[in-house]
Amino acid sequence: MNEIKQNSFKTMPDENGRFGIHGGRFVAETLMPLILQVETAYKEVITDPDFNAELLYYQKHYVGRPSPLYFAEHLTKQYGGAKLYLKRDELNHTGAHKINNVLGQALLAKKMGKTKIIAETGAGQHGVATATACALFNLECEVFMGAEDVKRQKPNVDRMRLLGATVHPVTSGTSTLKDAMNEALRYWVAHPDTHFYIIGTVAGPHPYPEMVRNFQSVIGKEAKEQLFEAEGRLPDALIACIGGGSNALGLFYPFLDNTDVTIFGVEAAGQGLDSGMHAASLTGGKPGVLHGNRTYLLQNDDGQIVDAHSISAGLDYPGIGPEHSWLHDVGRVNYVSATDEEALVQFQLCSRLEGIIPALEPSHALAFAAKQLPLMDKEQIVILNMCGRGDKDLETVLPKLDERGLL
């Protein structure tokens, strides 16, 4: 990591969608005109007061924003160090942070006159959020989901179908999230006039990483205000889990220029970084080009993408958003990792101590908090993004907790 002197960490991307060497628009010519249209339309709406008022209306009355910033007294006591605040984005309608971005993009699609929506999904949270927005705005919805994930996440598949979405099981490649994204892009190429592609994370070709970050930044903006109200100051540290990294950037972005705030992004170490069975793109990957952007990727020496592994389907992706890659390169954010096992322990602990069943994804953030908070002073304050609730994970988690005598 080379520390680069930076006047502001909030000026990225440049006009070509670059975050340092990362980002960009590495797509086939058929897609290029489509993403240029999205960029033009997005630039128009972000300065349009009507668009922003409409988004704000739905955030408040439909999603339930602002989400609370909750002082987790019991976990604080348990970890025995800094004060832990949880940003409760798991209380959003549909149970995760995904809806923040989906509503923004769905309203943009409507402005562009699109009537049909495409989305990819791994665990199904982004798929459910997209199906929800489509039901609300009367848009047709087609969700691409790896056939393996369709099997693993049946309740979310049922939810999407009930909400009126068509779920396409993807059997190409390894039948997981990266293949779902390939297939969604292929489908978009074949339906350029009618469809809008709602990408669920801060990845993909420009302008998606920037757009998704901006729609998710509501998390950090609220958290900053709420902590000022509660404690009259900035936090000392932020912690969030990272798959593609949208919940993390949503929390981090408004704090990037508050350089006294230490920031931690937690990748999924799966069965351990040395096992080869993990999803830690920054720690275990190299820069490469996939899904329209340059970023750190899990790949072999020949540049073939290798499978990611994580107990959490939402972190099970061989890449990471390009802005994270840049923040890693310039050293503004510290990227660390937590294993499946560590996440499972916190899943149970948070449920028992706080009465909050966290999703497996933020359980990874908690696993790092469990190590970091004891190293800090009692006067220090940490905000952790509780980005999703764990109901969806019970089928995966319960037998494992049972095996470990944690039930």
Added chain:
Amino acid sequence: MSKRLAASFAKAKKENRGVLGIFVSAGDPDTNTSIKILDGLVRSGVDMIELGMPFSDPMADGPAIQAASLRALKSGMNLEGSLEIASQFRKKHPHTPLILMGYYNPIYRYGVELFLKDSQAAGVDGLIIVDLPPEEDAELCDLNQNSELDFIRLITPTTLGDRLPFVLEKASGFIYYVSIAGITGTKSAQMESISSAINRIKQVSNLPVVTGFGIRTAEQAALIASLGDGAIVGSAVVEIIAESNAQNLTAERTSEKVSDFTGSLADAISTHKP
């Protein structure tokens, strides 16, 4: 334009026909069979070979070419191996133009400068890099300025208005017209739409225009080749390889089946009179 490409287009023009380009994946289903297939293609009258460099995530390709890519990777093919196949091809076939087609990540990992150098050393005539649009191509094209390698551009039905001349700025060799909005090997285009697109391209460029995507039969190939300067067939060929592989046919027999088909395409193109 590379000498071999120029000669190939000139020959076809003299014979009052379009060129026939065939796509196969390098190392599909294995190196030995792949080399025999390439030999068979030349014998059957194919004018130009488009050799796919396999990638794990071929975003612009349909099921047939995705499967070809995976078969090749499973047999151990990689970028180095693809260049080796190209090099062996060139030693046996000094005149047939060979285009490498692929995605950027394996090239980026291999090292762009080294890839350009090794491609030229292998006797490659041109490159098609699907996910390197003009917005991103400087990091390769700047290094390719003094080389013999043609940088072949894809034009699609969505490349409209001012974008067309912009995309064609750095194009050389020929222009690959993607006849459908979609991925390889799926739907087929209407002849009128291809014809009007080719006319549109010809107004801004003097390069030959070759059409691909969705061409499955000899009749389609002949008709489409006559609309511009040639036709490229990929998925329909790759499906024959898949079928032969599933039936455990020998490399010789697989090559024969492929060249029977490509021979019929070549015949149809050379006898078709516009």
